[in-house]
Amino acid sequence: MSAHSFAGETAIVGIGATEFSKDSGRSELRLAVEAVKAAIADAGIKPSDVGGMVTYSSDTNPDVDIARSLGIGDLTFFSRIHYGGGAACGTVQQAALAVHAGVADYVVCYRAFNERSGNRFGAGVQGRAPMPNAENAHLASYIPVGLLTPASWVALAAQRYMHVNGATSEDLGVIAVADRKHAATNPKAWFYEQPITLEDHQNSRWIVEPLHLLDCCQETDGAQAIVVTTKERAKDLPHAPVVIQAAAQGSGAGQDMMTSYYRDDLLGLPEMSVVARQLWESSGMGPDDMDAAILYDHFTPYVLYQLEELGFCKKGEAKDFIKGGRIELGGDLPINMHGGQLGEAYLHGMNGIAEAVRQVRGHAVNQVDGLERIVVTAGTGVPTSGLVLSHDA
Numbered sequence: 040m041s042a043h044s045f046a047g048e049t050a051i052v053g054i055g056a057t058e059f060s061k062d063s064g065r066s067e068l069r070l071a072v073e074a075v076k077a078a079i080a081d082a083g084i085k086p087s088d089v090g091g092m093v094t095y096s097s098d099t100n101p102d103v104d105i106a107r108s109l110g111i112g113d114l115t116f117f118s119r120i121h122y123g124g125g126a127a128c129g130t131v132q133q134a135a136l137a138v139h140a141g142v143a144d145y146v147v148c149y150r151a152f153n154e155r156s157g158n159r160f161g162a163g164v165q166g167r168a169p170m171p172n173a174e175n176a177h178l179a180s181y182i183p184v185g186l187l188t189p190a191s192w193v194a195l196a197a198q199r200y201m202h203v204n205g206a207t208s209e210d211l212g213v214i215a216v217a218d219r220k221h222a223a224t225n226p227k228a229w230f231y232e233q234p235i236t237l238e239d240h241q242n243s244r245w246i247v248e249p250l251h252l253l254d255c256c257q258e259t260d261g262a263q264a265i266v267v268t269t270k271e272r273a274k275d276l277p278h279a280p281v282v283i284q285a286a287a288q289g290s291g292a293g294q295d296m297m298t299s300y301y302r303d304d305l306l307g308l309p310e311m312s313v314v315a316r317q318l319w320e321s322s323g324m325g326p327d328d329m330d331a332a333i334l335y336d337h338f339t340p341y342v343l344y345q346l347e348e349l350g351f352c353k354k355g356e357a358k359d360f361i362k363g364g365r366i367e368l369g370g371d372l373p374i375n376m377h378g379g380q381l382g383e384a385y386l387h388g389m390n391g392i393a394e395a396v397r398q399v400r401g402h403a404v405n406q407v408d409g410l411e412r413i414v415v416t417a418g419t420g421v422p423t424s425g426l427v428l429s430h431d432a
Contacts, residue, residue, distance in 0.1 A: 042320065042321045042322075042323070043285065043286070043287075043317070043321045044139060045135040045136055045138075045139035045283065045286070046283065046284055046285050046286075046321045046322060047270070047282060047283075047284055047322075048139055048269060048270050048271075049134075049135040049138055049139050049267060049268070049269055049270060049282075049283045050267070050268060050269070050270045050273040050280030050281055050282050050283060050431070051131070051265055051266065051267055051280070051281040051283065051392075051396050051428065052082045052083075052084075052145075052266050052267070052268055052273045052276050052278060052280055052281070053078040053079060053080075053081040053082025053083070053084070053264075053265065053266030053276075053278075054077075054078055054081055054263075054264070054265055054266075054392075054393040054396050054397070055073075055074050055075065055076065055077025055078030055079070055080065055081050055263070055264045056074050056077065056227075056261065056262060056263045056264070056386075056390065056393060057070050057073050057074050057077075057151075057261045057262045057263075058227075058261065059227065059228070059229050059259050059260070059261040059383065059384035059386070059390070060155075060229070060259070060260045060261060061155040061156065061229070061258070061259070061260060062153075062155065062156040062260060063153055063156065063260035063261065066153075067099050067100055067151050067152050067153055067157070067262075068099075068100050068104055068105070068108075068151075070151040070152070070153070070260070070261060070262035071098075071100040071105055071149055071151035071262050071264075072105055072108045072109060073262060074149060074151060074261075074262035074263055074264040075105055075109060075147055075149050075262075075264040076109055077264065078147060078149075078264035078265060078266050079109070079147070079264075079266060081266070081278070082145070082266040082268075082276060082277075082278075083276045083277040083278070084145055084266070084276070086109045086110045086111045086112075087110065087111060087112050088144060088145050089106075089111045089114075089143075089145045089146070089147055089266075090113070090114060090115045090116060090142075090143030090144050090145060090146070091114060091115060091116030091117060091118075091134065091137050091138075091142065091143035091145070091146035091147070092105065092106065092114060092116075092117050092118075092146065092147050092148075092149065093116075093117070093118045093119070093120070093130040093133045093134050093137075093146060093147070093148045093149075094119055094120075094130065094148065094149050094150060095119060095120055095121075095123070095126045095130070095150055095387065096119045096120060096121040096122075096126070097121075097123055097387075098119070098149070098150055098151065098152070099151075099152070100149070100151055102114065102117045105149070114143075115142055115143050116137045116142045116143040116146060118130075118133045118137075120133065120424075121422075122296065122418065122421040122422045122423070123160075123387060123418055123421060124335060124337060124387040124388045124417055124418025124421070125310075125417050125418040125419070125421040125422050125423040125424060126387070126417065126418070126424065127150075127335070127387055127388030127389055127391070127392060127415075127417035127418065127424060128286060128287075128288075128388070128392065128415055128416070128417045128423075128424035128425050128426045129286075129288045129417065129423075129424035130148035130149075130150075130265075130389075131148055131265065131267060131283065131286055131392065131426055132286035132287065132288060132424060132426075133146075133148075134146035134147075134148050134265075134267035135267055135283050135286055138267055138268050138269050138272075139269065144268060144269075144272065145266055145267070145268045145272075146266070146267050146268070147264055147265070147266055147267075148264065148265045148266075148267065148389070149262065149263070149264040149265070149389075150262065150263055150264075150386055150387050150389040151261070151262030151263075152260070152261075152262075152387075153260045154258050154259055154260060154385065155257075155258040155259055155260050156260050157260070159258055160189065160258075161188055161189055161190065161255070161258060162188070163187035163188040164178055164182065164187055164188075165182060165187050174296075177295065177296070177298075180298075181298060186298070188247070189297060189337070189338075190246045190247045190250055190255055190338065191247045192297040192298050192420065193250065193297065193337075193338045193340060193341065193420060194246075194247040194248065194249060194250050195300065195305075196299075196300070196305045196340075196420070197249055197250065197338070197340035197341075198248070198249055199304075199305040199306070200305060200306055200340060200343070200344065201249060201340070203306055203355070204306070204355040204357075204358065205355075205358065206340075206343060206357075206358040207358075208240075208241065208249055208251065209237060209240075209241065210343070210358040210361070211240075211249070211250075211251075211254050211339040211340060211343075212237045212240035212241060212251075212253070212254075212339075213237070213361050213362065213366075214336065214339040214342045214343075214361060214366070214381075215235065215240050215253045215254060215339055215381055216234075216235055216236065216237055216240060217361075217366050217367045217374065217375070218336060218374075218375050218378050218379040218381040218382040219233065219234050219235045219253075219378065219381065219382045220234050220367060220368075221367070221368060221375060221376050221377060221378045221379070221382060221405050222234075222377070222378025222379070222381075222382025222383050223378075223382075224404060224405055225377055225378050225382075225383060225404045225405060226404065227377070227383065227384075227404075228377065228378040228382050228383040228384070229257060229259065229382070229383065229384055230378060230382045230383075235253060239253065240253045240254075249340075250338060250339075250340075253381070254338055254339040254340070255337075255338055255381075256336060256337040256338065256379075256380035256381055256385045257380060257381065257384060257385045258385060259384040259385040259386060261384055261386055261390075262386070263386045263389035263390050263392075263393055264389075265389065265392060265393065265396070267283070270282060270431065278400060279400065279430070279431060280431050281395075281396045281399045281400065281428050281429075281430075282428065282429050282430065282431050283426065283427075283428060284321075284322040284324065284412070284427040284428065284429050285317065285318040285319075285321040285322035285324075285425075285426065285427040286318075286424070286425070286426050286427075287313075287314045287317035287318050287321065287424060287425055288314065288422065288423070288424045289310045289311065289312070289313030289314035289317065289422065289423055289424070289425075290310050290313065290422035290423075291308070291309025291310040291312065291313055292309060293309075294309075294310060294422060296420075296421055297420040297421055299420070306354065306355075307344060307347070307348060307354065308341065308344045308345065308348050308419050308420070308423075310419070310421070310422055310423050311344070311345055311348040311349065311416065311419055311423055311425075312348045314416070314423055314424060314425040315348055315349045315350060315425070317425075318414065318425050318426075318427050319350070322427045324412065324427060325350065326349055326350040326351045326414075328412055329372070329412055329413060329414045329427075330407055330409065330410040330411055330412055330413060331372065331373045331374065331376065331398060331407045331410055331413050332349075332351075332372060332373075332374045332375075332413065332414045332415070332416075333374065333375055333376075333377075333379075333391040333392070333394055333395050333413065333414070333415040333416065334346070334374050334375060334379075334416050335380070335388050335391065335416045335417055335418050335419055335423075336375060336379040336380050336381050337380055337385070337418060337419075339381070341419040341420060342357075342361075342374070343357035343358060343361070344357070344419065345416055345419060346360055346361070349414065349416075351372060368405050368407065373405075373407050375391070375394075376394060376398065376403060376404075376405040376406075376407060377390065377391070377394035377397075377403070377404070377405070379391070387418070388415075388416075388417045388418060391415055392415055392426065395413045395415045395426070395428050396428065398410050398413055399411075399413060399428050399429060399430060411429055411430050412427065412428070412429040412430075413427070413428050413429070414426070414427050415427075415428065
């Protein structure tokens with residue numbers, strides 16, 4: 040595969056967010072408008088400079104409503120990406136494609152929801168209207184046997200992974216403890232000043248074995264937005280460009296929406312392998328070139344899977360790779376320095392992209408010393424996406 044033409048030629052130039060809470064007290068549209076307005080201001084451009092907008096198919100906020108609210112004016116590009124959190128880095132890829140092709144000068148990516156005080160994704164699918172569509176037909180295979188929630192879908196695969204590879208609940212706890220350690224020093228995080236111990240993890244209640252409560256991401260109200268343009272145009276803006284060295288989407292063979300149980304085995308995430316291959320080939324980099332990683336942590340077991348699919352360690356070895364503080368700040372591969380979705384907020388991965396931008400800019404709260412390159416992933420268990428970001432070479 041040849042390198043993507045936008046790789047190294049496009050950049051993130053603005054980020055903006057609301058506060059992260061459990062009850063925002065305002066509409067999802069207002070949250071979206073606040074975050075987009077903040078990102079545009081951070082980029083040092085005017086709303087009228089924005090020509091494109093990208094979000095998730097699950098977002099309730101039409102781009103035209105945001106554009107009208109902020110005085111953005113005409114839009115020449117707009118797009119939505121399916122598959123929940125798997126869309127996160129894909130929104131940036133869409134934006135990079137658009138600005139590189141000249142379809143728009145600046146494109147805003149955004150995600151906003153009241154996921155705690157409003158529609159709670161983790162509550163399950165049992166209440167869905169019995170519409171005769173493909174998604175409901177698929178879920179009909181799982182609902183009668185009690186596979187109703189994202190936690191239950193992940194737990195089934197995780198149990199197999201742990202059985203074959205010898206990983207334990209304590210290994211999952213290492214990930215949760217690291218995320219919460221980072222969140223504890225991040226004033227923006229919901230769990231600021233609230234670290235946990237491995238004992239806390241082990242004593243938290245079961246959700247679906249092998250998942251404890253502290254293996255599962257938060258439910259959050261809030262919004263995050265990101266501005267993308269060409270690297271050339273970025274030179275005239277206030278912040279040094281955060282260069283998009285690679286952006287990719289991927290769906291693996293036998294892919295389902297968090298229930299890919301009919302593959303040859305349940306020990307990997309082929310969709311992340313598809314993404315990883317494109318990231319490394321397109322950027323000309325590899326796992327050893329990364330100074331840190333933002334790994335989608337909706338559930339702790341899938342962090343282990345991702346470390347293996349991205350090539351940071353061999354299959355079955357992630358449980359050993361994470362030990363000894365290796366994934367904490369100061370370790371060989373710090374991950375989720377903002378606290379991740381377990382510790383900072385669950386914004387379908389968009390807040391993780393923003394943290395990667397802060398790390399490259401060099402002013403993150405938990406800054407990795409000397410960071411030059413970072414990899415970011417989106418939701419796993421679903422068709423997904425990823426990024427490699429760096430300083431301008």
